[in-house]
Amino acid sequence: MILEDRIQADVSTWRERVNRLTKEHGDFVISNVTVSQIFSGIRGVPIQVSDISYVDPEKGIRYRGYTINEILSLLPKLPDTNYPLVGGVYHLLMGNELPTMEKALAIENEWKNRSEVPDYVFRIIDSFPENASTMAMYSAAILSMSSDSKFSKGYHDSLRKEDYWKAMLDDSLDLTARSPQIAAYIYNKKYRNNEQIGPNKSLDYAANFAHMIGKGDDPLYADLMRLFILLHADHENANVSAHTAHLVGSALSDIYLSCSAGLNGLAGPLHGLANQECFNWLLDLYNTYQGVPTKQQVTEYIQKTLDEGKVIPGYGHAVLRCIDPRFEAERQFAEKYFPDDEYFRTAMVVFETAPDMLKATGKVKNPWPNVDALNGTLQYHFGVTQSDYYTVLFGLSRMLGFTCHIVWARALGKPIERPKALTTRLLESMIAEEKKQEATK
Ligand SMILES: CC(C)(COP(=O)(O)OP(=O)(O)OC[C@H]1O[C@@H](n2cnc3c(N)ncnc32)[C@H](O)[C@@H]1OP(=O)(O)O)[C@@H](O)C(=O)NCCC(=O)NCCS
Numbered sequence: 001m002i003l004e005d006r007i008q009a010d011v012s013t014w015r016e017r018v019n020r021l022t023k024e025h026g027d028f029v030i031s032n033v034t035v036s037q038i039f040s041g042i043r044g045v046p047i048q049v050s051d052i053s054y055v056d057p058e059k060g061i062r063y064r065g066y067t068i069n070e071i072l073s074l075l076p077k078l079p080d081t082n083y084p085l086v087g088g089v090y091h092l093l094m095g096n097e098l099p100t101m102e103k104a105l106a107i108e109n110e111w112k113n114r115s116e117v118p119d120y121v122f123r124i125i126d127s128f129p130e131n132a133s134t135m136a137m138y139s140a141a142i143l144s145m146s147s148d149s150k151f152s153k154g155y156h157d158s159l160r161k162e163d164y165w166k167a168m169l170d171d172s173l174d175l176t177a178r179s180p181q182i183a184a185y186i187y188n189k190k191y192r193n194n195e196q197i198g199p200n201k202s203l204d205y206a207a208n209f210a211h212m213i214g215k216g217d218d219p220l221y222a223d224l225m226r227l228f229i230l231l232h233a234d235h236e237n238a239n240v241s242a243h244t245a246h247l248v249g250s251a252l253s254d255i256y257l258s259c260s261a262g263l264n265g266l267a268g269p270l271h272g273l274a275n276q277e278c279f280n281w282l283l284d285l286y287n288t289y290q291g292v293p294t295k296q297q298v299t300e301y302i303q304k305t306l307d308e309g310k311v312i313p314g315y316g317h318a319v320l321r322c323i324d325p326r327f328e329a330e331r332q333f334a335e336k337y338f339p340d341d342e343y344f345r346t347a348m349v350v351f352e353t354a355p356d357m358l359k360a361t362g363k364v365k366n367p368w369p370n371v372d373a374l375n376g377t378l379q380y381h382f383g384v385t386q387s388d389y390y391t392v393l394f395g396l397s398r399m400l401g402f403t404c405h406i407v408w409a410r411a412l413g414k415p416i417e418r419p420k421a422l423t424t425r426l427l428e429s430m431i432a433e434e435k436k437q438e439a440t441k
Contacts, residue, residue, distance in 0.1 A: 002106045004169055006095035011165075011411050018412050035427060043318070047419075048243070052093050052404050053234040060325035061235055063089070064096050068325040071230065076101035078204060080219070083226035086205040086400075087111070089233050090176070093404045094169075112201045114177035121145060121178075122185055134186050134392045135267035141182045142260045142399075148174065149254035164252075165411035171255040172403035180205065183396045184212035191386050205229070209396070213384070220337060221382045227333060228378070231326040231371060232394050234401025236319075241266040245402040246409060250417045255403060262402045263395045272394045276387035278313035279376025281305070282347055292345045298353045306361070314373030315354050317366045326371035330378055343377045 030046050037045050053063045063071055075084030075092065076099065088104030091097065099107075124144045128137050146152070151159075151167035159167060181199055188196050197212050206229055207222035215221040237246050245262030249255070266272035289297045302312055317324065331351075334344045351369055358367035376390055384393075 001110065001169075001173075002103060003091070003095050003110075003173070004166055006091075006097060007165070007169065007407070007411060010096060014408075014412060035431075038422070038427075048236075048238045048246070050237045050405070051096075052408065053236055053401065055236045055319045057319055057321040060320060060322060063234060064092055066092070066098075068231065068329055072227075072329065074098055075230075076104045081223055081226065083206075083223050084230060086226060086229050089230050090400055090404075093234060093400060094172075094407065108204050110173055111177040111205055114174045115181060115199055115201075117178045117181050117185075118145065118148065121182060125182070125185060125189060133267070134190060134389050135263060135273075135395065137186050138183060138392050138395055139260045139263040139267070141186070142175065142179070142256055142263060144256075145175065145178070146254055146256040146260075149256060150174075152254045155252065161413070165407050168255055168403075168407045168410045172407055175255055175259060176399055176403060179396055179399050180209040181212060183392050184209060186392060187213045187386075187389055191389070215382060215384075218382065224333065224378055224382065227329060228375070228393060229397040229400070231329060232397035234398070234404065237401075237405045240268065240271045241398060242402060242405060246405050247417050249406040249409060250414060252416075255406060258406055259399055259402045262398070266395050266398060267391060272391040272398075274313055275372040275375040275390045275394060278372045279380065279387045279390065281313045282343060282350070282377065285350070286343060286346045292342050293349055295349055295353055298349045299357065302350075302354055302357050306357070312350075312354050312358065314350075315358055315367065315369055316364055317368075317370050320368070320370065321366050323368040324370040324373075327369045327373055330371065330374040334374065334378060334381070338381055341377070341381050343380055344374075347374055347377050 033042075033045050037043055051064070053061055054065075055061050059067055061068060066074065071089070071092070072084065075088040077084050085101075085104045085108060087107035087110075088099045088101075090107050091099035091103050095103075097103075121141050121144055125137050125141050128140070148171075150170045151164065154167045155164070185196060188194060192214055195214070197214060197216075199208055200211050200216070201208075203211055203216075203222075204226075206225035207216075207219075210216060210218070210222040210225050235242070237243060241262040244265040245258045248261040249258035253261075269277060285293060285298065285301050288301065293301065305312055331348075334341065338344060351373070354369070355367040358364040375394075376387055379385075379390060379393070384390075
């Protein structure tokens with residue numbers, strides 16, 4: 001299988017690099033941890049090595065070293081489409097190589113062959129109450145497939161440790177192949193009177209998803225989904241969802257248990273849920289002024305949000321210190337295809353206004369827009385107006401990144417994670433001891 005051969009070709013070199021680092025430089029100090037970092041979400045403390053993707057504060061996300069713009073121009077695209085095949089994105093992330101069209105299509109085909117979703121998954125989704133959140137349904141559906149895990153079976157049938165990653169890769173391909181139909185089933189159940197549309201195997205990953213949620217007659221929406229999945233596929237493995245997926249995976253939990261856990265983290269309002277909050281805020285802004293607001297009106301509205309002690313959704317980032325290139329890519333998409341869309345124009349007035357106002361607060365470290373500032377606007381344009389579904393779209397895409405990190409963690413034999421906790425009393429006495437020693441110097 002194409003990805004297995006690709007990883008197999010590289011894995012011993014990576015293992016040697018990691019072994020050399022730990023054997024020869026295991027005591028090298030990377031950073032010291034401060035009391036305030038411990039009390040503020042271990043902010044900025046290096047806790048992972050992330051070769052699959054890396055958030056460059058000044059340039060944005062890089063996948064295997066490539067910027068978003070490079071990826072958009074270098075990955076293979078189908079004729080008559082403007083955005084790369086998702087199979088190519090997965091090849092780059094998982095296989096650490098820019099694929100040819102043939103290799104990108106090989107992954108697309110692999111997904112088609114593995115795409116059948118077991119019936120019990122749909123029954124589990126059906127058993128949720130009507131008011132259930134789409135993310136709870138999605139996460140439970142992914143979790144339910146744990147019984148199909150080839151890794152778990154192999155683990156209990158004495159699979160060799162150095163081959164764990166092969167079974168994890170096998171499971172990852174099954175999961176990522178099935179996930180679009182599961183996400184589509186949830187959409188149709190909640191928002192299209194349960195009118196389900198089966199997969200069309202002649203279509204690529206993104207176009208097939210578009211088809212299954214009833215958008216098959218608009219080729220531009222398939223292009224948007226190619227772009228959307230590419231932009232959301234990964235963002236380092238130290239954020240809440242990816243780190244959760246990795247942490248659970250480090251206990252040798254299978255891919256379904258690990259990815260479902262990651263999705264639960266993504267469902268939080270400070271993480272993946274922000275994209276729906278962002279669009280609701282924009283919609284409210286538009287409705288308040290009954291149309292595209294002026295810069296003056298947006299200034300008033302932003303001030304009101306800040307005065308209420310709230311954040312401006314879609315602006316700021318824990319790591320980035322520049323305009324998110326994913327925002328730029330989405331802005332270019334809208335500029336090209338629907339520059340006059342009123343919600344897009346509203347978002348652009350916010351873009352002209354918010355950064356200066358956030359700078360003026362004197363405390364916001366990054367006043368620039370992140371990807372959430374436009375996600376909802378683009379989906380809304382195509383009639384995907386149900387903002388509580390936007391995080392599922394994010395999860396569908398991010399499952400690519402989760403699975404790549406977990407497979408490679410297994411390939412490199414990364415052990416179970418077990419950091420150390422301290423008590424408040426211990427911290428106080430450590431500080432007191434240090435002060436005592438300083439006083440006696
Ligand atoms: C993304 C986010 C959570 C990062 O938080 P962070 O790393 O703590 O950001 P900062 O270090 O710049 O925060 C410093 C201060 O600026 C504030 N701030 C940051 N972004 C802000 C925003 N968009 N609007 C208003 N205030 C903001 C913080 O609340 C904090 O205020 P405090 O000291 O009174 O608590 C934050 O920017 C935010 O809430 N943005 C809006 C929501 C969003 O877009 N989320 C999606 C992220 S991809």
